[in-house]
Amino acid sequence: MPRKVVDKNPNIEQISPEAAIPGGEIRIHGRGFATADRPRVLLGEVSAPLIIGSDSYCIARVPDNATDSSLRVASGDLSSSQWTCEVGIPIADNLHPVANPAVDRKGIVFSTFSGSRGQKTQVSVYRIDPREGATPFLTDIMNATGLAFDQDGILYVSSRFDGIIYEVTPNGEMAVFVEGMGVATGIAFDHEGFLYVGDRSGTIFKISRDRQIYVYATVEPSIAAYHLAFGPEGYLYVTGPTTSSFDCVYRISNKGEVEVFYRGLGRPQGLAFDENDNLYVAASLGGRRGVVRISPDRDAELFLSGPGIVGLAFSPSRHAIVATSNTLYRVDCGIAPRPL
Numbered sequence: 001m002p003r004k005v006v007d008k009n010p011n012i013e014q015i016s017p018e019a020a021i022p023g024g025e026i027r028i029h030g031r032g033f034a035t036a037d038r039p040r041v042l043l044g045e046v047s048a049p050l051i052i053g054s055d056s057y058c059i060a061r062v063p064d065n066a067t068d069s070s071l072r073v074a075s076g077d078l079s080s081s082q083w084t085c086e087v088g089i090p091i092a093d094n095l096h097p098v099a100n101p102a103v104d105r106k107g108i109v110f111s112t113f114s115g116s117r118g119q120k121t122q123v124s125v126y127r128i129d130p131r132e133g134a135t136p137f138l139t140d141i142m143n144a145t146g147l148a149f150d151q152d153g154i155l156y157v158s159s160r161f162d163g164i165i166y167e168v169t170p171n172g173e174m175a176v177f178v179e180g181m182g183v184a185t186g187i188a189f190d191h192e193g194f195l196y197v198g199d200r201s202g203t204i205f206k207i208s209r210d211r212q213i214y215v216y217a218t219v220e221p222s223i224a225a226y227h228l229a230f231g232p233e234g235y236l237y238v239t240g241p242t243t244s245s246f247d248c249v250y251r252i253s254n255k256g257e258v259e260v261f262y263r264g265l266g267r268p269q270g271l272a273f274d275e276n277d278n279l280y281v282a283a284s285l286g287g288r289r290g291v292v293r294i295s296p297d298r299d300a301e302l303f304l305s306g307p308g309i310v311g312l313a314f315s316p317s318r319h320a321i322v323a324t325s326n327t328l329y330r331v332d333c334g335i336a337p338r339p340l
Helices: none
Strands: 011-016 025-029 039-042 046-048 050-053 056-060 070-075 089-092 109-112 125-129 135-137 143-148 156-159 165-168 174-178 184-189 195-199 203-205 213-218 227-232 236-239 248-251 258-265 271-273 279-283 288-296 298-305 309-314 318-322 328-331
Touching: 011 070, 011 318, 025 070, 025 288, 089 109, 089 125, 109 143, 135 271, 143 195, 156 184, 184 227, 195 227, 227 271, 236 271, 248 279, 258 298, 271 309, 279 298, 279 309, 288 309
Parallel strands: 143 184
Antiparallel strands: 011 025, 025 056, 039 046, 039 070, 050 056, 089 328, 109 125, 125 135, 143 156, 156 165, 165 174, 184 195, 195 203, 203 213, 227 236, 236 248, 248 258, 258 279, 271 279, 279 288, 288 298, 309 318, 318 328
């Protein structure tokens, strides 16, 4: 009777999450990780430092020089089959975003160099072309904060310093759209072209195309900023980190009625929807930092792991553009943005 061949190679059964940027932590479940020697986690041929390593469970940190999304666990000369962990590739650094980047219809990315409050920076907004890299786009906005495109492709920029919302043409011509928005932070457009502005002190403003200003809703003040995004059925979704480690995502109806959509996030910041109405929030979940995905049924899971993430956006080419406090990463996740 023939002998049964026993596979002694490490065997990966699950990884979580399936995307990360450098500094992010990947949890790997399986068996046989330490059959021949202490386990090693490899992204391509680059070793990922182990935080925990046992025969059935590893936590590995994505190193700065990782670019390959093929993940393996090795032990001695033995190696598991490859699993895919999408690793973010830096596309621009030496920035200072404090909220979501913005992506136009051509896939050009815009991000701020916001600076500390009252700091005059040499560049306010950068334009990042995948082929040409980052170039200065705007230079005269103090503490540029929120970015959003309207349906005509005009970029709007908020200043948390002077409460002004600027409108900017594709060639960089800038004009004041409205003033007096308090500590103006997150901004977003609805499908009718109304602009919504989050004043960090607790007010969400609604502004018509002819610049009529209304108080749309009030929420708790934030220690940092409000971040806004429109989701299904015309609801406005809002995050505003406080000192709590159990913060929430608010949902506001078209009548200005505020309710809690999800509670249980640490320092939630930038947010975005995909084409299937899943909500993605830069936050911590259960002590794990990165981007949290919340389904329409309000089930939450860590979608992407990484430190210091302040915002994200999805591009027409189905990439996620993830912003930390100084770097933008492109993650090839295959997810399309939700149409405005």
